[in-house]
Amino acid sequence: MAIRYPNGKKYVPTTTNSAVKPASISFSNRGKTLEDELNESNEYYNSRGLAVIHKKPVPIQIVNVRYPARSAAVITEAYFKTASTTDYNGVWQGKYVDFEAKETKNKTSFPLQNIHDHQVEHMSQVHEQGGIAFMIIRFSMLDRYFIIPFEQFHEKWTRMLTGGRKSMTLAEIEDMSVEIQPGYHPRLDYLRALPGIVQETTGERIERQES
Template sequence: MTIRYPNGKKYVAVQSSGLQKKVDLSFSNRGKSLEDELNETNEFYLSRGIAVIHKKPVPIQIVNVKYPARSAAVITEAYFRTPSTTDFNGVWQGKYIDFEAKETKSSTSFPLQNIHDHQVEHMKSVSKQDGVVFFIIKFTTLDRYFIVPYDNFEKYWERMKMGGRKSITLIEFEAMALEILPSFNPRLDYLQAMSVILATSNETTERQE
C-alpha cells in the first residue's frame, strides 16, 4: 500500500536502528502497555541527553489511609483534585513537548470517546503557544503505532462534535498520521518521527510562502 501525507508527499515509515517491524524484539516487550513502552523510551532519551520527558503525576487528594503495619500504608479513599490533561510532557531541543498516549483493541478504528474535552482544550492551548503537541495511538491487536500531530487530529474531533463519525478509522490514520515502527532501543522512537513531521511541515510552509 502506498501511503502519502495530506500534501501528497510519499510516506516512508520511520524505523530506528534499521530494524524491520517483523523482527522479534524479544519476549520482554510482549504484553507491555503503551505507557510502559513510552517510559522506557523516555529513560533512553534522558540517559542519552536527547530529551527530558516524563509521565505527568495524577493529581489526587488523599482522604483516608490505613496502616496495616508500621512500615506500610494503604490508601483507602482518594479523589481527583482536578481533571488530568495529557499523559506526558517535557522539553526537546528547546521545544516544549506535550502529548497523550492511547491504546485501542479495535483493529479498524480508534474511538474518540477515549479522549476528553478538557484534554483537547489543553492541547489546543499548548498548540497556540507553538508547543509540539500530538497523540500516540497504539492498535494493540495489530501492534501498530501512530503519531498524530494535534493539527491533524483536530478536524476529526470537530467532525464528531458536528454529529459525524465518533471514531478515526485505521485508513484515516494511514493517510494523515506517521507510523512508528518499534525497535529494540529505544522501543518507540517517537521523537525521530516528530522530526520528520516537523521537517515536512516546514517544507510545506516554505513552498506556500
C-alpha cells in the same frame, strides 16, 4: 505505595476492549502497556541527553491511608482534585512537547470517546503557543503505533462535533500519521517523528539526533 479507589481496589487505567486477542499476536512485548513502553523510552532519552519528557503525575487528594505494616502504607481513599490534561510533557531540542497516549483493542478504528474535551482543549492551547502537541495511538491487537500531529487529529475531532463519525478509521490514521516500529532501545522511538511534525507545522528544519 499503591494508589487505590475508596473500595480498596487498585486503580488501573482503562482501555477499550471490543475485540478478542488473536492467537497469532506477537509475544515479544506481552504484558506491557503503552504507558510502560513510553516510560522506558523516556528513561532512555533522558539518560542520553536526547530529551527530558515525563509522565504527568495524577492530581489526587488523599483521604485515608491504611498501614498493614510499619514499613508499608496503602492509600484506601482518594479523589481526583482536578481534571487531568495530557499524559506526557517535557522538552526536546529547546521545544515544549506535550502529548496524549491511548491504546485500543479495536482493529479497524479508534473511538474518539477515549479522548476528553479538556484534553483536546489543552493540546489546542499548546499548539497555539508554538509547542509540539500530538497523539500516540497503539492498536494493541495489531502491534502498530501511530503518531498523529494535533492539527490532523483536530480535524477529525471537529468532524465528530459537527455530527460526523465518532471514530477515526485505521485507514485515516495511516494516511495522516507517522507509524513507528517498536524496537529494543528505545522501545518506541517517537522522537524520530518530531522533526517532520515541526517542519510541516512551522516550516522550521530540525536535524534529527540519532538515538
